[in-house]
Amino acid sequence: MTRTDWTRADVAALFDLPFDDLMFRAQTVHRQHHAPGEVQLCTLLSIKTGGCPEDCGYCSQSVKADSGLKADKLMDVTAVLASAAEAKAAGSQRFCMGAAWREPKDRDMDAIVEMVSGVRAMGLETCMTLGMLTADQARRLAEAGLDYYNHNIDTSPENYGNVITTRTFQERLDTLSEVRAAGISVCCGGIVGMGETRADRVGFVHALATLPQHPESVPVNALVPVKGTVLGNMLADTPLAKIDDIEFVRTVAVARITMPRSMVRLSAGRESVSEATQALCFMAGANSIFTGDKLLTTGNAGGGADAALFAKLGLKPMVAEEPMRASIKIGSGESE
Ligand code: SAM
Ligand code: DTB
Numbered sequence: 001m002t003r004t005d006w007t008r009a010d011v012a013a014l015f016d017l018p019f020d021d022l023m024f025r026a027q028t029v030h031r032q033h034h035a036p037g038e039v040q041l042c043t044l045l046s047i048k049t050g051g052c053p054e055d056c057g058y059c060s061q062s063v064k065a066d067s068g069l070k071a072d073k074l075m076d077v078t079a080v081l082a083s084a085a086e087a088k089a090a091g092s093q094r095f096c097m098g099a100a101w102r103e104p105k106d107r108d109m110d111a112i113v114e115m116v117s118g119v120r121a122m123g124l125e126t127c128m129t130l131g132m133l134t135a136d137q138a139r140r141l142a143e144a145g146l147d148y149y150n151h152n153i154d155t156s157p158e159n160y161g162n163v164i165t166t167r168t169f170q171e172r173l174d175t176l177s178e179v180r181a182a183g184i185s186v187c188c189g190g191i192v193g194m195g196e197t198r199a200d201r202v203g204f205v206h207a208l209a210t211l212p213q214h215p216e217s218v219p220v221n222a223l224v225p226v227k228g229t230v231l232g233n234m235l236a237d238t239p240l241a242k243i244d245d246i247e248f249v250r251t252v253a254v255a256r257i258t259m260p261r262s263m264v265r266l267s268a269g270r271e272s273v274s275e276a277t278q279a280l281c282f283m284a285g286a287n288s289i290f291t292g293d294k295l296l297t298t299g300n301a302g303g304g305a306d307a308a309l310f311a312k313l314g315l316k317p318m319v320a321e322e323p324m325r326a327s328i329k330i331g332s333g334e335s336e
């Protein structure tokens, strides 16, 4: 059984370990549960950009941000499928579709469902992030074959109100329960480098590692400071708020140790993280990245840079399991 009863003191003690010992523990746990040197490639697409009514202090897509981003309507299903085909051709295993919504409107659900089933039919894993969901919307997504739903807790429960005021930490947990109840796998993580304290990072990892079931994917984003957002402006004024590289690696390592089976994803902010620090993150147990030259609205290193980094480090892209492979016993003639 994977442990979910971590105390804050346990998590804080891991953060406090000498760096060498922390890395050794993270590597040991990583190799017990995952193939070393294999990294999952995921591609992001913003299917509905900008004009979001929420006030997340980091986000370029909030109506409260003065980021100059223009609000678009929901993309056409055909355009989404064309983009998924490109991601597959570039070697991606998972296609993640994000919408700048507080929650989806029921009238949008037919198109969303078509996107999920179309992308899945290409043999890609599907992930969506659409904001809060009702039980009924979660059920519809599950029926369409959605594999993962991304819904981040973003930071510690205590720090949440300093970053977002238009929804509560508890509302995040409520949607995560609906996603689980519908049988969809959970992708849930957050952001570091927002000027939070070490105690907040402890509280953040602790909140994830004590969920009734660990998220199957844990994205660890480093804040991308976008001009015109509350946090982007703050970072421009106080550059020291940028997270220290070693502290970033520590956060990845503690996530790996406390959630041994989860995929830990280096998400936003890799462009500003050196190759050496990324290498330490992989050694600390990160085994998934967003590839391609764009995240949702901000830039990403791009496939070429990632291929060069993988070659330098001897990493290889994780290969997607065939959808039926897990459920068929080869040679036995039976299926589970
Ligand atoms: N609207 C949906 C929601 O918030 O649930 C989905 C999209 S939202 C952009 C997904 C996640 O991206 C956020 O929860 C946050 O963790 C991350 N994110 C957004 N802007 C970011 C930034 N500037 N830097 C780092 N991470 C960011
Ligand atoms: C997550 O944790 N990171 C991704 C994904 N989930 C949806 C989004 C990163 C967004 C970075 C800022 C942007 O490009 O707008």
Ligand code: SF4
Pocket (backbone or CB within 6 Å): 052, 053, 054, 055, 056, 059, 060, 061, 062, 063, 099, 100, 101, 102, 131
């Ligand atoms: Fe909206 Fe999501 Fe951005 Fe928050 S993070 S403003 S909910 S798009």
